Amino acid sequence: MVTDSDPLLNLLREMALAAGMIAILVLGLFAHTGSMPPLVVVESSSMIHDTNGEIGSIDAGDLVLVHNQPMDTVTTFAEASNPAHPRYGYEQHGMAGDVIIYDKNGEGGTPIIHRAILEVVPNVIKNPDRSAAPDDPTVLHCPDGGSYDDAVMALDGLYGACIMTWNVPGTNVVNQSTITIAFDGEDAAYYDCNRPAHANVEPFLVVWNWTPSQAGIMTLGDNNNCSVDQGPSAVNGSAGVHSASGIVRPIRDSWLIGVAGGEIPWLGTVKLALNTDPASPGTIYVPNSSYFALFLVVAGVLLAPMALEPVLNRFVKNAPEIKQATDEMEEE
Structure with missing residues (x-):
């Protein structure tokens, strides 16, 4: 027989x-984020601000909420650090601008979570040579120059356009065929690379004579010393983030998985420790302080019920309703 005590x-x-x-x-x-899964686990140290870990920045082992937002809602570092821009002063995870989660060149694999530095927006566009095959190089699509972007609508109403000049919102770059911006505190807000200056390498971020391959967002890990994801063609000395097809290009709307929201520190360390994927770094980049903090959280969860039980029992026993019920039972 099955009873309640079974x-x-x-x-x-x-x-x-x-x-x-x-x-x-x-x-x-x-319901809060609009994304499924609504959380991602941070694996690398590319976004840390302190090697010992800190709440407020993104450390390996943190869980980060992923908000499903379109590209036009993303605020870049260039915009958030420009006093003349409406979004001036906006910060997320310890620095100006949004942190985004994106799919490398739209090819799948482990997503990247890095800061949006600037957005390159087409200004002057032209119709391409429609006789060129989709996989042909830009020079065949755009024999008169420019960058071919198959996600931009051309003047003839078809997708695929030759982008001749660019704008960069939040900066002085308007209608330029190439992009040069020094984040030195004068040309644009100061972006500290946290590296010593030497030949051809400045202590601040410099985008030099860059011709973007397509419209989108330039991204950079806060701890990557100005090595932008889009590689050396954008910023001298950058290693870039690589996918199966090569270095990551400017991030398109269709590659955007979401915008990083609040963080839940430390708890993702458990998943990293149990991850058997050989391509995963595991817990290599998890700060030592995170293990101690995780231990305290687990201990607190286990001990809290034992600590609360006698308090709640005393509260229930002293409740007027319980006393009244007890008195009525005794009278019967």
């Missing part, structure tokens, strides 16, 4: 309760 029944009830609570939590996060 251990199996109690176990099944507790498992169902736990599953229900997790489902409610995930659905709540989905």
Whole structure:
């Protein structure tokens, strides 16, 4: 006979309760962020601000909320650091501008979570040579110059356009065929590379004579010493982030997975420790302080019920309703 004291029944009830609570939590996060999964685990140290880890910046082992937002809602560092821009002063995760999560060249794999530095926007566009094959190089699509972007609508109403000049919102770059910006505090807000200056390498971020391959956002890890994801063609000395097809190009709207929201520190360390993927760095980049903090969190979760139980029992016993019910039972 199965009763309320049956251990199996109690176990099944507790498992169902736990599953229900997790489902409610995930659905709540989905409703808040609009993304599924609503969280990502940070694997690398490319966004850290302190080697010992800190709350407010993104460390390896953190869980980060992923907000489903279109490209036109992303605020770049260039915009947020320009006093003349409406979004001036906007900060996320310890610096000006949004941090975005994107798919490398739209090819899948482990997403990248880096800061949006600037956006390159087409100004003057021309119709391409429509006889060129889709995989042909830019020079065949655009024999008169420019960058061929198959995601931009041309003057003839078809997708695929030759971008002749560019704008960079939040900067003085308007209608330029190439992009040169020094984030030196004069030409644009100061961006500290946290590296010593030497031949052809400045201590601040410099985009030099860059002809973007397409419209989109330039990205950079806060801890990457000005080595932008788009490689050396954009910023001298940059290693770039690579996908199967090569260095990551400016981030398109269709590659944007989401915008980084709030962080839940330390808890992602468990997933990294259990990850068996040989391509994953595991917990190599997790700050030592995160292990101690994670231990305190787990200990707190385990000890809290034991500490609260006697307090709650005392509260319940002293409740007027309980006393009244007890008195009525004694009178009967």
